[in-house]
Amino acid sequence: MRIVLLGPPGAGKGTQAAAIAAAYRVPHIATGDIFRDNARQQTELGRLAQGYMDRGELVPDDVVIAMVRNRLQLDDAAIGFLLDGFPRTVPQALALEAVLAEEQRPLQAVVSFTIPDEIVIRRIADRRSCPDCGAVYHLESAPPEVADICDRCKGWLVQRPDDAEDVVRHRLEEYHAKTAKLEAFYRERGLLRELDAVGPVEEVTRRALALLDGKGVSR
Ligand code: AP5
Numbered sequence: 275m276r277i278v279l280l281g282p283p284g285a286g287k288g289t290q291a292a293a294i295a296a297a298y299r300v301p302h303i304a305t306g307d308i309f310r311d312n313a314r315q316q317t318e319l320g321r322l323a324q325g326y327m328d329r330g331e332l333v334p335d336d337v338v339i340a341m342v343r344n345r346l347q348l349d350d351a352a353i354g355f356l357l358d359g360f361p362r363t364v365p366q367a368l369a370l371e372a373v374l375a376e377e378q379r380p381l382q383a384v385v386s387f388t389i390p391d392e393i394v395i396r397r398i399a400d401r402r403s404c405p406d407c408g409a410v411y412h413l414e415s416a417p418p419e420v421a422d423i424c425d426r427c428k429g430w431l432v433q434r435p436d437d438a439e440d441v442v443r444h445r446l447e448e449y450h451a452k453t454a455k456l457e458a459f460y461r462e463r464g465l466l467r468e469l470d471a472v473g474p475v476e477e478v479t480r481r482a483l484a485l486l487d488g489k490g491v492s493r
Contacts, residue, residue: 275300275354276379277486278361278370280456281387283445284394284401285471286478288410290387291358293479294486300354303345305338305362307408314405327436330444332362332452339369346373362453367460383486384460387471391446398442402431415475 275298279287288304295302309327312320319341326333342360345351361367374380400413402422406429411418418424422431436445460466467485471478 275356275486276374276382277355278357278381278384278460279359279387280384280453280460281469281471282389282391282394282449282453283442284398285387285389286397286475287358287387289416289475290469290471290479290482291356294482295356297483298354298356298486300356301350302356302358303342303351303360304358305342305360306358308341308345309333310408328441330436330441330448332448335363335365335369338362339366342366342370343373361456362449364455364459367456381465383467384456384465385482385485386457386460386466386468388468389471393472394446395439395442398437399439401433401437403434404429405432 277294277298277300279291279294281287288307291302291304306327309320309323313324313327314320319337322337323333332338338360342357346355357370361370370381397412402411402413402418403409404411404424404427407424407427409424409426410416411424411431418431423429424431436442457466469478469482469485473481
């Protein structure tokens, strides 16, 4: 399975990616998570990415492309992958296409999350994340068992710095200016599958799996 999840910030890509990757037993590769891990460990990549992330801007294409190229070479991605948050620009999409063409393993589908901006702004306002293990919660739809404490590692939950409302609005502007045009890019290639991302998590998961099964992607 070689799939891309495309959609605005807070659309539920990470939430659905976890369920889809488990169903298809492929690695979930989320560029935002890789940058946050690197920022936590204070690597050179993490320090470089942090400023862009905090401002709600995209990290430069050459940095992201090199990082994803390396990640796709790791053994676990040989059986397939679920890309979440990459590509986000036309140059990134062209680079991915070239890498996969070299390896003769083209993408099978691009799932595009459709959801109004006002709903993602509300979802993000109530998102809480664990800075230690990366687990994601929502105050209403997916609350932790104990308020402010991560179920998984018992760390303190926080709001991501880039989840402040002014930064979220800038991330949405970046999405509409640079990433939304990838819908046309992948529609032209016959790969685009639109997913209605509004509704309860389990309902959206059912729709996503039905879309992929309908596309002939085998589990
Ligand atoms: P990244 O981490 O990829 O952020 P994003 O795409 O903006 O996506 P989010 O993580 O905000 O949201 P999501 O769609 O995963 O939603 P979630 O499932 O958490 O990127 C961060 C930054 O890294 C970028 O701004 C950029 O700087 C940099 N970057 C990353 N990739 C890059 C690239 N390719 N090029 C350049 N720069 C890059 O859900 C949101 C909330 O809603 C959660 O609380 C969740 O519990 C809840 N929720 C989910 N589904 C539902 C539902 N159905 N009903 C109710 N609540 C729900």
